[in-house]
Amino acid sequence: MSFVASMYNYWIVIVLMMAGLYILITRHNLVKKMIGLSIFQTSIFYLYISMGKVAGGTAPILIDEAVQYSNPLPHVLILTAIVVGVATTAVGLALIVRIHESYGSIEEDEIRVQEAEDAQ
């Protein structure tokens, strides 16, 4: 039990990641797929941020009282990854808008039917 409790941050990461992947695989609605993808990516942000925390460490600001600092590098890295995630979501949603304009639907099975008609 202590193993689960002491690693609770990683359990959150795993649950979020699997939830995201599950949505991505099972949902046929493209917007829901994007939501799944975002949750999946967010879980990685948590993974990075929580690994940067040093027990007893403060925020990495130069002050006299501080004895130990948390590692700021994972936060900086994940700032970049968040930007990338936002860009991915934006491009994905823009594509969904265009798909809706040309297929009149954002349900994958309905799009597949139309694609099969196109191919003939």
Add this chain to the structure above:
Amino acid sequence: MSLSEHLPALLVVIPLLAAPLCVLLRHPLYAWIVALASSSLTLLAAYQVLMQVRDGSVIRYTLGGWSAPTGIEYYIDSVNATVALVVALISTVVLVYTRAISQKQLVTDKHYLLYTAWMLCLCGLIGIVITGDAFNVFVFLEISSLSTYLLISLGTQRNALTAAFRYLVMGSIGASFILIGIGYLFAATGTLNMVDLAQRIPEVQESRTILVAFSFLTIGLMIKAAVFPLHAWLANAYHHAPVFVTAFLAGTATKVSLYVMLRFFFSIFGADYSFAQMFLTSVLLPAAMAGYLLMSLVAVYQTDLRRMLAYSSIAQIGYIVAAISMVSVTGLTAAMVHIVNHALIKTALFMSVGCMMYRMGHAHIKSFDHLIRSMPFTVMAFIVSGLSLIGVPLTAGFISKFTLINGALDRGWWLVAASVLVSSLLATVYITRAAEVMVFNRNRVGHPQPSGMNEAPVSMLVPMWLLIGLSVYTGINGTETLAVAEQAAMQLLGGFE
């Protein structure tokens, strides 16, 4: 510092600056000129850089003067200098070609966006190749991927949108896996610099963290490189993207991912860890063999030329992965040579298909009856590069296949050598099947015979034949490419300095 010392940074900065410039100009012609000029400059810089590392030396460029491992550095040896040169070359040649065909296939007000996304993609691809920082690989990977989704969605038919969306989902999962892998590497070693990682991993390589990092990176890179069975996104994307975009991507995107694979497996984790301890050969080799046999077979049954070539691309990636899993100098030489040669060959093939589409408006094989009469140069280009794809002597493909089979026989893998030959035979079938339709006049009813010459514009034919000339030249005189590839193979097996 003189300009030549800053060449590694310029490789990335030139296309990055060109991208916003294309947006500001908005004019189709001016944007094209800016894109072409910056791509040519990048090519020039890449050539200079390759010449600098040709003697086996290494360039370690520290950005902003912050020395590694604190700062980010670019690490260039003959492995990535070669790949960077190929990427810049393909981009430049295809850009020349793109002008004429994009006017026909793309509405005018989207041209500047095409060149903007193209420049960002080039910047990302070159960045992935030359960086010496693991997290930087992810950032550049996403720059190139995001712009690739845009490029694919520019396709003429609405299928391009769904193809781009599916690639976005797969690509993001692949990139996220790579991100997780890099995160675990950082957790275990506390560094992101590749050289530093390579030094610190042996101390902790028994830990489960490294094992998890290795697994995530392997899967992520296999998705990005479209290694069978994680290839499904590629066929759709290559089929529905505009043909000039496919020509650009077919030669660059997957090759760059394969390079990252080489870098992680050999330079960072080390051949001993990846292949002796992690049994990577028993993962990669079956996937590679199944890939080239099955995908060559699938290619035989395609009715659309672009789709046929897309499946053939997946098969060719199988050859490269098989060569990687040999873990020998010959094997890695074969991998490097084929990365270069296949980029030249497949780009030329897609360019010839583009020429056909320029006149015919589609790429259905069966309606190309007797096309050689109206488009002799295009059909000849298709046939010559097709022969090179098969691996006929005096073409670049022969050098690759020869080295590949040599490597397999060195290891005593008779089955691999035989299956490569079988797959080449299948390549002969699908190339001949298409070429036969184009060359012979079967006089079928309902297919009006085109009368007289109706060739694609010279601005499309010249770059295409330039690439074919290059691939034939490297086929006849393979010494130089083989020498560079062998040196790259030695550097990969030797690890970082």
